[in-house]
Amino acid sequence: MPPKRQLRVGRDWMYPGQAKKLLSDAIKADKEEQQQHLLEGHHQHWIRRYVFSTDHKWIGIQYGITALFFLLFGFGLMLLMRLQLGWPGKSFEIMKVLGETRAPGGILLPEAYNQLGAMHGTIMVFLAIVPLAVGAFGNYVVPLQIGAPDMAFPKLNMVSYWCYLPGGLVMLASFAVPGGAANSGWTSYPPLSVIATQGQTWWILGMVLLITSSLLGSVNFLVTIIQLRAKGLTWSRLPFFVWAQFVTAFLLLLAFPPLEAAAVMQLMDRVAHTNFFLPSGLVISGQILGNAGGGNPLLWQHLFWFLAHPEVYVLILPGLGIIAEVLANNTRKPLWGYRSMVGAIIFLGFMSFVVWAHHMFMTGMGTTISAFFQTTTMIISIPSVIILSAFFISLWGASIRFTTPMLFALAFLPMFGIGGLTGLPLGLSAADIHLHDTYYVIGHFHYVVAPGTIFAMFAGIYYWFPKITGRQMNEKLGKIHFWGSFVAINCIFFPMFAQGLAGVSRRLYDGGEQYAHAKHMALATNPFMSVAAFTLLVFQLPFIFNFFKSMKWGERVDSNPWGATTLEWAAASSPPLGHGNFEVVPTVYRGPYEYSVPGHATDFSPQNEPDVAPPPPSSGILPATAVAQKEG
């Protein structure tokens, strides 16, 4: 006789409450087991796994997503500026998002234009490009390419991301403070920046967080590359991308601290009313400031550019690294002049520390100093030309695969070329007198960074997407993205050279209409450039769509869809998080770009592929092992 009000569960009798608990426990245990299974035997809370992750791959993805968001945001700021430049003083509905204090009635105020300009530069350089190039690609790819299980200091890596994100949020939050965000240009020259509104203080605090982030990151990269290279991966077998990241990390390590020192001093000037950068007898709006004085505004410029010129190379070197990988893979032949490229990039790194004052020819620092920095600037163009020439020669005689990453890589070459060559007149102190602070400068460095580095970033995204997700991005959408962006971006930046040569200043809120002799230039070209900027936005939509769609529905591919040689392709595609990267720790037997080796079964020889058995002696060729021994 069953006990009253009890249920039979299996062989036992129990009250409904008990049964319910038993059932829920069982479901919970089942779920936990499933979870456990998903975590591949590791009990890790999802917060440790996806938020405060220590896995270099996930941190790379975090950096990548965040940086792409900031890239779009920074682009958005620029679009608002382009509206104003194209049609000065006109009211736009979209401008009302800035609020009544910045754009009453949809007409942008000059102060707000300055905020947009300063923050566009800051966000693009410190929150978008560098985190994407170093934080995302460096983090994800470098440990894989050197056959390491993770970065040398995984926790430090996590902290690095969690300094970067708050730094970015502080920058964003500064738009909401009284007076708005920083509005003294991304260079924050004093005395203007010291007397500027509160947003500048937020800018400094944000920068301190970003500097901390990049410092931790750079130490981590250097130790990882020096210490964790797989067996057989000698320095002369490192992929060029790793070399690029290595030099970049050194630049970040040594160039950022002076800016940190400068930021501390500017913070003190603003908050504790010191006078590091304020000269004596400063008059502001007809009022004598009455400060103690004795400071030196040029000191800030020196400290700032001591960072910011190496920073320019931080922006471009990882891009060059990506281009090297994509070019070698899609030309199916070794890179031409690997050794000279490595030599060039190291030399570039050293030289980038002694060119900074070419940003300051117009400060009256004297012809002797100008001559020195002009000379070093001309010298630094040599290694850049070596690398670019090596890329061009690598194309010679290749049967090129025109994949989407390759299209971006091919477009990078002339674009970076234009950007680099237009820099030469700026590096000559006499020519700089005319060109300084004009749209020519804007055109020059945007050619390096926008159709240069950003195209390299796109090449990298399309190239490594199958590694990260196990799926391929859609080629058709990729090609629409490429051709549209390529045409539009040139329509934005090329006219800038003409504007700048005509003398249009880069700081003008009305786009140069008040310059009588350049008026026709500004009026004729600004609306066209603004339309091109919006066209560029339209052509990013296929990319954004493709990016998210392919994550879920893209064509599945195996671990080496491009037939590439470097070690990251020896790891599983979409390597599992938190478990080391390789099923078997790889050993390296050859250089990074052994494509189309005669006699080899496939047209690529992966770095971790053991040497084949020597051919019969009758062939008269040295056995492959003997060649390797000779080289190694």
Next chain:
Amino acid sequence: MDSHATTHSAHQDFEIPFNVHARPDTGLYNAKLGIWLFLASEVMLFGALFSSLIVIRTAAPHWPRGWEELNVPLATLNTFVLIASSVTVVLAWANLRLGNLKLGKIFIGLTLFCGLIFMVVKAFEYGSKFAHHHYPSTNNFFATYFVLTGLHGLHVLGGMIVFAYFLTWGSKMWFTERARFTNRIEVVGLYWHFVDLVWIFLFPTLYLL
């Protein structure tokens, strides 16, 4: 991320190579290389500050002599305190290498104590400056004095926090990974020597010149 459900069993728990023992070709374990690189960046930080001091001072029409405004005896005392702490931190590491946790911890404690003395003396110095209405905004002499010693003080404080950690919870690692714990003391010791060295430069630059 789901394409590899089948391969995960092949993955082993991984360890970062050369986390504790030196890589043969570099002769360094990871953290030691890391701290040297970090110190290189610190050299750049303080280098920039010292350079700024030179730029501002050489352009100034009037610049007080350090001893006219600052307390040299107290700073001399602090110099000896920091040098002593550099010795104790080496002794801490040496004793740990010899397997003596107790003595090691005593020397870590002494180092921490020296750091504390330094900070207390510094606080008195700051206090007396403020009492005489000498603030960073007074003139650039005091601006550089406060910024340089302030940043240095933050570094001392950071080192003290790390020592306090190794004296308490952090020392548990001794019982599980002895070599790694000893390495940690060596690494923080390198940092501590650097902080000491910065003071050795700061003292004559600010107080004696």
